[in-house]
Amino acid sequence: xxxxxxxxxxxxxxxxxxxxxxxxxxxxxxxxxxxxxxxxxxxxxxxxxxxxxxxxxxxxxxxxxxxxxxxxxxxxxxxxxxxxxxxxxxxxxxxxxxxxxxxxxxxxxxxxxxxxxxxxxxxxxxxxxxxxxxxxxxxxxxxxxxxxxxxxxxxxxxxxxxxxxxxxxxxxxxxxxxxxxxxxxxxxxxxxxxxxxxx
Amino acid sequence: xxxxxxxxxxxxxxxxxxxxxxxxxxxxxxxxxxxxxxxxxxxxxxxxxxxxxxxxxxxxxxxxxxxxxxxxxxxxxxxxxxxxxxxxxxxxxxxxxxxxxxxxxxxxxxxxxxxxxxxxxxxxxxxxxxxxxxxxxxxxxxxxxxxxxxxxxxxxxxxxxxxxxxxxxxxxxxxxxxxxxxxxxxxxxxxxxxxxxxxxxxxxxxxxxxxxxxxxxxxxxxxxxxxxxxxxxxxxxxxxxxxxxxxxxxxxxxxxxxxxxxxxxxxxxxxxxxxxxxxxxxxxxxxxxxxxxxxxxxxxxxxxxxxxxxxxxxxxxxxxxxxxxxxxxxxxxxxxxxxxxxxxxxxxxxxxxxxxxxxxxxxxxxxxxxxx
Numbered sequence: 201x202x203x204x205x206x207x208x209x210x211x212x213x214x215x216x217x218x219x220x221x222x223x224x225x226x227x228x229x230x231x232x233x234x235x236x237x238x239x240x241x242x243x244x245x246x247x248x249x250x251x252x253x254x255x256x257x258x259x260x261x262x263x264x265x266x267x268x269x270x271x272x273x274x275x276x277x278x279x280x281x282x283x284x285x286x287x288x289x290x291x292x293x294x295x296x297x298x299x300x301x302x303x304x305x306x307x308x309x310x311x312x313x314x315x316x317x318x319x320x321x322x323x324x325x326x327x328x329x330x331x332x333x334x335x336x337x338x339x340x341x342x343x344x345x346x347x348x349x350x351x352x353x354x355x356x357x358x359x360x361x362x363x364x365x366x367x368x369x370x371x372x373x374x375x376x377x378x379x380x381x382x383x384x385x386x387x388x389x390x391x392x393x394x395x396x397x398x399x
Numbered sequence: 400x401x402x403x404x405x406x407x408x409x410x411x412x413x414x415x416x417x418x419x420x421x422x423x424x425x426x427x428x429x430x431x432x433x434x435x436x437x438x439x440x441x442x443x444x445x446x447x448x449x450x451x452x453x454x455x456x457x458x459x460x461x462x463x464x465x466x467x468x469x470x471x472x473x474x475x476x477x478x479x480x481x482x483x484x485x486x487x488x489x490x491x492x493x494x495x496x497x498x499x500x501x502x503x504x505x506x507x508x509x510x511x512x513x514x515x516x517x518x519x520x521x522x523x524x525x526x527x528x529x530x531x532x533x534x535x536x537x538x539x540x541x542x543x544x545x546x547x548x549x550x551x552x553x554x555x556x557x558x559x560x561x562x563x564x565x566x567x568x569x570x571x572x573x574x575x576x577x578x579x580x581x582x583x584x585x586x587x588x589x590x591x592x593x594x595x596x597x598x599x600x601x602x603x604x605x606x607x608x609x610x611x612x613x614x615x616x617x618x619x620x621x622x623x624x625x626x627x628x629x630x631x632x633x634x635x636x637x638x639x640x641x642x643x644x645x646x647x648x649x650x651x652x653x654x655x656x657x658x659x660x661x662x663x664x665x666x667x668x669x670x671x672x673x674x675x676x677x678x679x680x681x682x683x684x685x686x687x688x689x690x691x692x693x694x695x696x697x698x699x700x701x702x703x704x705x706x707x708x709x710x711x712x713x714x715x716x717x718x719x720x721x722x723x724x725x726x727x728x729x730x731x732x733x734x735x736x737x738x739x740x741x742x743x744x745x746x747x748x749x750x751x752x753x754x755x756x757x758x759x760x761x762x763x764x765x766x767x768x769x770x771x
Contacts, residue, residue: 211742218727225464225726235468 510550525706566649570640628673635724
């Protein structure tokens with residue numbers, strides 16, 4: 201290619217590529233804006249369930265939790281964020297039992313490594329995605345995560361009500377869908393029920 | 400002609416009323432003095448206000464090019480953002496630099512602002528809104544606007560800072576090179592229009608803007624003028640005098656407060672000045688779109704006041720400048736000088752000869768179609 205034709209082809213390919221670049225940015229001008237308007241969009245904001253922000257101890261409606269105060273979370277914490285204090289009490293049967301006094305977690309020191317949640321043998325604690333954790337004083341970062349007056353959930357009591365009722369409830373909708381086969385099963389259940397009552 | 404159409408929204412009505420009111424009660428000397436002061440104050444105000452609007456517009460458009468919203472917290476849609484920035488910059492301390500050339504250091508921003516202010520005065524903003532109408536307007540504008548580079552070079556020299564120095568030197572090389580192209584591009588149109596006076600040049604474009612009148616040659620000159628004007632303002636892909644990654648902020652690294660504000664203001668105003676000169680010379684200035692023979696259409700178009708036309712056309716060119724700025728990566732210094740000396744200048748020289756041939760052989764659109 202001679203130098204003259206190189207000059208002109210360079211000129212025109214240059215102009216062409218510049219125009220192409222401008223057409224790209226022109227399209228970009230009209231694309232929807234991706235900025236999240238944070239304080240305004242609180243209602244529609246989606247934070248992943250797995251996002252670890254705050255250590256919580258789930259309590260049920262009776263103000264009961266699952267923590268046995270074994271202290272495994274405290275032992276596994278790499279930087280001493282968790283302090284579990286417990287006390288020994290004597291139950292009605294005269295047995296000695298260790299119960300949770302306070303489960304203290306320091307947000308300012310936590311690295312959100314999740315080791316406490318993984319190693320907890322009774323699944324008593326978990327991380328929640330409540331991310332707005334800013335406070336004005338450092339002392340507020342240290343939180344007691346078990347509720348006031350809460351106690352350990354008794355495992356054996358809860359087993360019984362779960363057993364019988366769901367069997368009937370689950371089978372009825374299925375019976376509507378497949379009438380021929382399932383009706384027998386439905387009747388069988390019905391026949392059995394009075395027996396159970398008599399017993 | 401246009402004088403027959405009603406133009407109730409023009410400022411000419413107001414200015415001529417003011418002038419006759421003053422003249423009826425005062426001697427010639429006092430009338431002129433008062434009018435000079437008013438014009439000067441208005442120009443200075445317009446200078447600041449246009450810069451504020453441009454800064455806001457630039458930030459918004461930049462944000463849209465980058466799929467963001469831009470300033471939207473201060474006032475409705477962030478409209479007060481640049482006002483807040485101005486107040487901030489006025490309140491900031493003017494830092495004195497050790498071992499700098501104190502006098503030149505303080506003088507430099509004034510060169511910058513005075514150069515762009517002098518150019519600003521010669522722009523025809525609308526019918527009757529033309530402060531200085533020299534018969535060599537184009538030459539005046541080219542001469543005066545190139546004074547700004549002295550401010551840049553002085554700033555780089557007096558700061559006693561290697562970044563400022565390198566930035567100023569790059570800016571000098573760039574400015575000198577591209578001023579040549581810009582001058583030649585304007586010269587091409589001077590050949591076409593046959594005048595250097597802005598007012599006659601605009602009146603000559605009533606039915607056929609210069610960019611259409613000289614067709615091929617005019618369009619080439621227009622593109623070259625936009626490129627070199629863009630390069631003169633140290634913006635966009637030509638902003639290597641202030642390349643952040645290598646020179647922190649270039650020639651104004653050491654400036655703070657209002658002195659930095661002067662450079663900031665002058666940068667935006669230079670963008671406006673380049674766009675408005677391009678509007679005046681190529682796009683018919685403040686004239687509305689007029690088509691010969693379509694009287695009803697012309698009447699409607701002429702009803703829109705001339706300053707709206709001027710600022711509208713200028714805004715389109717400024718948008719083009721922003722579009723270019725946010726599309727292309729920064730040039731290296733060798734690429735920058737290659738573009739000027741190997742491409743723009745030779746093309747420009749050929750183009751000016753082509754324009755002379757077009758005018759002499761009667762091949763302009765006005766000659767071909769017999770437009771007034």
